[in-house]
Amino acid sequence: MTDPRALDPILAPRDRTDRPDGADRTARPWNDDLPHDERYELFEVHVLAGGKIEPNDWMPDEYRTAVLRFVEMHANSELMGVLPEREWIMRAPTLRRKLALTAKVQDEVGHAQLLYRVAEDLGKPREAMFDDLLAGKTKFHNVFHYPTRTWADIGIIAWLVDAAAIVAQQALRDSSYGPYARTMQKICWEESVHIMHGRDVVVTLMTGTDSQRAMVQEALDRWWGPLMQMHGPRSDRTKDRDLHWRIKAKTSEELRQEFLTIYVPRILELGLTIPDPALSFDKATGEGGEAGEPGEWRYTDPDWAELRTVVTNHGPMSEERLEFRRVSREATAWVRAAILAEPRAVA
Amino acid sequence: MTENGDRMIDEGGPVAPAADAITGVLEPYEVFRQEKDGDPMRHGGNVMAPDAELALHYAREMFGRRGESIRLWVVRRADIAVLEDLDLLQPPLDRSFKKPGGYVMRDKLAAARERAGTAKPKARE
Numbered sequence A: 001m002t003d004p005r006a007l008d009p010i011l012a013p014r015d016r017t018d019r020p021d022g023a024d025r026t027a028r029p030w031n032d033d034l035p036h037d038e039r040y041e042l043f044e045v046h047v048l049a050g051g052k053i054e055p056n057d058w059m060p061d062e063y064r065t066a067v068l069r070f071v072e073m074h075a076n077s078e079l080m081g082v083l084p085e086r087e088w089i090m091r092a093p094t095l096r097r098k099l100a101l102t103a104k105v106q107d108e109v110g111h112a113q114l115l116y117r118v119a120e121d122l123g124k125p126r127e128a129m130f131d132d133l134l135a136g137k138t139k140f141h142n143v144f145h146y147p148t149r150t151w152a153d154i155g156i157i158a159w160l161v162d163a164a165a166i167v168a169q170q171a172l173r174d175s176s177y178g179p180y181a182r183t184m185q186k187i188c189w190e191e192s193v194h195i196m197h198g199r200d201v202v203v204t205l206m207t208g209t210d211s212q213r214a215m216v217q218e219a220l221d222r223w224w225g226p227l228m229q230m231h232g233p234r235s236d237r238t239k240d241r242d243l244h245w246r247i248k249a250k251t252s253e254e255l256r257q258e259f260l261t262i263y264v265p266r267i268l269e270l271g272l273t274i275p276d277p278a279l280s281f282d283k284a285t286g287e288g289g290e291a292g293e294p295g296e297w298r299y300t301d302p303d304w305a306e307l308r309t310v311v312t313n314h315g316p317m318s319e320e321r322l323e324f325r326r327v328s329r330e331a332t333a334w335v336r337a338a339i340l341a342e343p344r345a346v347a
Numbered sequence B: 001m002t003e004n005g006d007r008m009i010d011e012g013g014p015v016a017p018a019a020d021a022i023t024g025v026l027e028p029y030e031v032f033r034q035e036k037d038g039d040p041m042r043h044g045g046n047v048m049a050p051d052a053e054l055a056l057h058y059a060r061e062m063f064g065r066r067g068e069s070i071r072l073w074v075v076r077r078a079d080i081a082v083l084e085d086l087d088l089l090q091p092p093l094d095r096s097f098k099k100p101g102g103y104v105m106r107d108k109l110a111a112a113r114e115r116a117g118t119a120k121p122k123a124r125e
Helices: A036-048 A061-086 A095-121 A126-134 A151-170 A178-206 A210-229 A252-269 A304-314 A318-331 A333-340 B052-063 B106-116
Strands: A280-282 A296-298 B027-034 B042-049 B071-076
Touching: A061 A095, A061 A126, A061 A151, A061 A318, A095 A126, A095 A178, A126 A318, A151 A178, A151 A210, A151 A252, A178 A210, A178 B106, A210 A252, A210 A304, A252 A296, A252 B106, A304 A318, A318 A333, B027 B052, B042 B052, B052 B071
Parallel strands: none
Antiparallel strands: A280 A296, B027 B042, B027 B071
């Protein structure tokens, strides 16, 4: 028999925050039974100092809801994001491209699985998330509401859409919600291969025939608008609660600037034309780039009305994609039922 | 006098349970530890214990004595499902398309630049 108190905390909750030995903050004092406001304050101190929150921690409802909304939208986007690409698996030009595209689609669905797990732990059942997605109550990223017309679209999506996404995802590897941050580390590693695959597709086409090169330019012309809209309109840093709680680290404009800084030179290198005559780098203003050096990208204001139309499921392919999801969910219902069913004797 | 002082003198009676009365069995428990806030849980080692509660005590002694952990997960080894078949985990097939090294673009990029008449972009930083 062990002493029942041997694993009890040594210090009372209130004495645990400021340790005289300056040791790592090991206490998680907001988990103790305190009045709500006191807990809330201790929670904020921890998060604002860069601390992580784990699933078993107490957290304010507002934080739980904010992380859930963010992760759920991300999970939805991974799940719906494979639909434009899967249409090209059977039409991939070589066996190796078919394998690579299949692997990418498989990876993205895997990311959806990982992210739905993170979201489930926050208290919303997976089936409820699927219900809401199909009912249009939750959203998925704008870029997945458009059709994929040619093989060049597959290159542009894997290269530039994934690149724009990874810029955002890398900034999430330090999210205050621990399970999300760790999941993003795995996801970013896999996404980097998708970008290589996409760039390889584009570069190969750009060394091909005139019509192949024209096909890439045509795809870039169609995708540039949605790409520039993808991170969302400029927002006020001080009013953004996701930033305040360090659920995410960068504003939409910071992400867009970073994307442009890395990818504009790589696009131009291939002899492609970016369909925005106003696009230029202004060295005199702003603080563009990761290094915080002066200068920022100028560009034509993205079509925010289009973004709003598209993400509220009024995009060119929104209905078709959701219908596909609805049908495949019904078609696979028996698998989920079989997993949970009572085992039955088989003769 | 002690509480059971009368037992201090060997009177020939049973002072310890007979060997065949020991029913507990020591079992290995695997210990996972988190070193600092936000880190993944990493395998630290294992302890032998007759039950989950003692396993926690031992784990605390072995992996928390110097303040080197902020969280421990202690799991009965028998409860861990293991997969280590390399035919499944590392199939002997060419999967290079799943790895960055599977895409070597240097020559293709140079050809694309030549075709476009562009220069190599300056390296960032």
